[in-house]
Amino acid sequence: MTMSLEDELTTAAVNGNSAEVEDLLRRGAQVNGLNRFGRTALQVMMMGSTPVARLLLTHGANPxxxxxxxxxxxxxxxxxxxxxxxxxxxxxxxxxxxxxxxxxxxxxxxxxxxxxxxxxxxxxxxxxxx
CATH class of the missing domain: 1.25.40.20 (Ankyrin repeat-containing domain)
Structure with a gap:
């Protein structure tokens, strides 16, 4: 089973990987899209990762x-x-x-x-x- 871009985005956010988050957003991942567990990247992101939070929010993530x-x-x-x-x-x-x-x-x-x-x-x- 292939992961959706939103699943990949939430995984990158969980891992605090801002470069991958940025790449996935550029590739068309929906910033407020839900992963297979019904969560957005902002909901699951590594809370201590301010760069990931800033990226998601500047791309329109719903806080x-x-x-x-x-x-x-x-x-x-x-x-x-x-x-x-x-x-x-x-x-x-x-x-x-x-x-x-x-x-x-x-x-x-x-x-x-x-x-x-x-x-x-x-x-x-x-x-x-x-």
Whole structure:
């Protein structure tokens, strides 16, 4: 069975391979296309890979796509795992910091739960500046 370009794109994103991500997008992979597991590249990307995140977002990846089973967005995942650079980038590309998952948690709630204080401080500062 041959993999779709979207499967290849999500695999490259999981592996943090920005050169391959760029090549696949150039070859016509749909940035918001779903892989065989129903996920987009932004949903499955290596959260610490800011170059991959930037590539996907500048090519129009939807930063507010939610996991169909959990309601988690990429911002929830980045906040939970504590990758401040990725959190900042997602917010810069209009990720909604007030999005709630199926457990009614916002990204800041997950950052707090997992002890990612720098992410908590950044997300709290967004609320306070509005």
């Amino acid at each position: 507010n796509v939610a996991d169909s089973s959990t309601g988690l967005t990429p911002l929830h995942d980045a906040a939970r795992t504590g990758f401040l650079d990725t959190v900042r980038l997602l917010v810069e590309f209009n990720a909604n910091p007030q999005a709630v998952d199926n457990a009614n948690c916002r990204p800041v709630d997950l950052a707090r739960k997992y002890g990612n204080e720098d992410v908590v401080n950044f997300l709290d500062s967004l609320e306070n500046s509005q």
